[in-house]
Amino acid sequence: MTSATAPRRVPAVPRLIATDLDGTLLRDDKSVSERTVAALAAAERAGIEVFFVTGRPARWMDVVSDHVHGHGLAICGNGAAVVDLRHDGAGAPRFIKVRPVERETALDVVGTLRAAAPGTSFAVERTCGIQHEPAYPPLHMDPALSIATAEKLLDAAAAEADEPVLKILAFHPELSPDAFLGLARAAVGPRAEVTRSSPTALLEISAPGVSKASTLALCCAERGISAEEVVAFGDMPNDIEMLSWAGASYAMGNAHPAVLAAASGRTESNNEDGVAAVIERILEGR
Template identity: 75%
Template sequence: MRENGGVTSASPRPWTSASPTLPTRLIATDLDGTLLRDDKSVSPRTVAALAAAEAAGIAVFFVTGRPARWMDVVSAVLHGHGTAICGNGAAVVDLHGGPTAPRFLTVRELAAPLALGVVETLRKVAPGTSFAVERTGGLHHEAAYPPLQLDLAESVAPAEKLLAPGTDAADQPVLKLLAHHPGLAPDVFLALARAAVGEDRANITRSSPTALLEISGPGVSKASTLELCCAEQGISPAEVVAFGDMPNDIEMLDWAGTSYAMGNAHPDVLAAASHLTTGNNDDGVATVIERILAER
C-alpha cells in the first residue's frame, strides 16, 4: 500500500513501576538509544526478555527511524515476528529476508512535490541546510550533506534534481527527506523548521544528536503507523507498552496506553512518557518486560 500523506521542555516524571491497566499484547520499542546499547548491540538479557515476551504471546514491534537496510542490528533477535516499522512510520517491513532483501508491506510516502516545497522553505529560513532523500531503494544526497553514516549514496545531486520526476529513482517512493544544518543547535533547528513548514505539509522530527531533521509526509509518524498495525490485529492502545528516548518517539509514547522513557532520554521524552526505566546501557527495556511477565 502506498499512501501520500514545537517541542517543549518540562520536568521529567519520577520513576515508577506501575503496570499496564490491561494485559500487554504488544511491545513497541525504538532501537537506537533504547533497545540497543551505545555500541549498537542487543544485550543477552534483552534477547532473552524479547524471546520470553513472544513465548508468552506478546507481539514485539521494532519501531525505528532507521531504514530497512540498517536493520541487521536486530537480525539475530527477530524470533517469530520479523515485522518492523521503519523510517519513523514511513514503512512497515518484513525482515525475514534480511536487510539486503526487505519486503515492504506498507509504504506511506512523502510526495515529491511536498518534499520540494519543504526544501524551498528550509533553504530560505535556514541557509546552509543540506538535504538527503531516502527512497525505498536507498539514499540520495547533496554533495554538501555530511557522511553521518557509512552509507553509500545511490546518487549525489541537488535536492531539486533528486526529487525531479525524470530521475532514475523516481519510481521509488520517498520515505523521508533529511535536512542537516552545520551551525544550528538541534532543537533550535527543529523548532524553526516546524514553524516555517507547518504540520499540514510535513511531519518533522529528530533523533540524531546532531542538527539532522527527519521529514515525513503529513500525519506520518511512528505513532500513526503503529496505530494502523495494531488496528489490523485488534489491539487497543491500552494493550500496548512503548519505549523511546528521542523526540521522534514522543507521539508513539503519547499514543500507547503505557509508555516508558529511557533513563538517557531527551528531556521532552522524559516529560511525555508515563513512566521511566533505566538507560539503554542498563537494559531498561528488558527490566520492564521481565516485570510484566513476572506479574502475569
C-alpha cells in the same frame, strides 16, 4: 543508575511491546545484550508481540533481525514503512506498507527550509537507498546512490524517481538540534511531519500524518489491538507521539527531556538494559 518508575497507566494484559532501537533497545555500541534478547524471546513466548519502531531504514535492521522470532515485522523510517525482516540471508527485507512523501511536498519542504535556514543540506531516503547533496555530511552507514541538489534528486526524470521517498533529511552545520527542529516546524507547519532522533542538527521529515505512532496504530488496528494494550519505549523526540499514544510508555534514563515529560513511566538507560528490565517485570506480573 537511574531508578525506574512505573507508568501512570498500565495495561492489565499487554498484547504488544513497541520499542525504539538506537538509544533505547540498543546499547551505545549498537549491540543487543543477551539479557535483552532473552527478554524479547520470553515476551513472545508469553504471546506478547514485539515491534521494533525506528527511524532507521529497512536496510539497517540486521542488528535486530535475528531477534524478531515469529512475526518478523518492523516499522521503519519513523512510520514511513512496514517491513518483513524475514529473509534467507541473500534477499532484502520486504516492504509490506509504504507511506511516502509526495514529490511536490518534498520539493515544497526543501524550498521552505532553504529560505528559513540558509546553509541547510538535504538527503532523500528512498526505499532503494539514500541520495544526498554534495554538502551533506557523511552521517550514514552506506554510500549514496547518487549525489546532486535535492531539487535534481526529486525531479520526476531523475534516477530512482520511481522509488518512493520515505523521508527527507535536513542537516544544519551551525544551529543546535532543538533550535533547528523548532525553526523547521514553525516554517513547514502542517505540510509535513518534522522530527529528530540524532544528537546532531539532523531533521527527519515525513509525509503529513506519518509518524511512529500513526503507523503503529494502523498495525495494531489490523490485529485488533487497542492503544491500551500497548507498552512503548523511546528516548528521542521522534518517539514522543508513540509514547503518548500507548497505554503505558517508558522513557529511557538517557532520554531527551521532552521524552521524559511525555512518557507515563521511566526506566533505566539503554546501556543498563532498561527495556529488558520492564519486560521482565511485566512477565513476572503475569
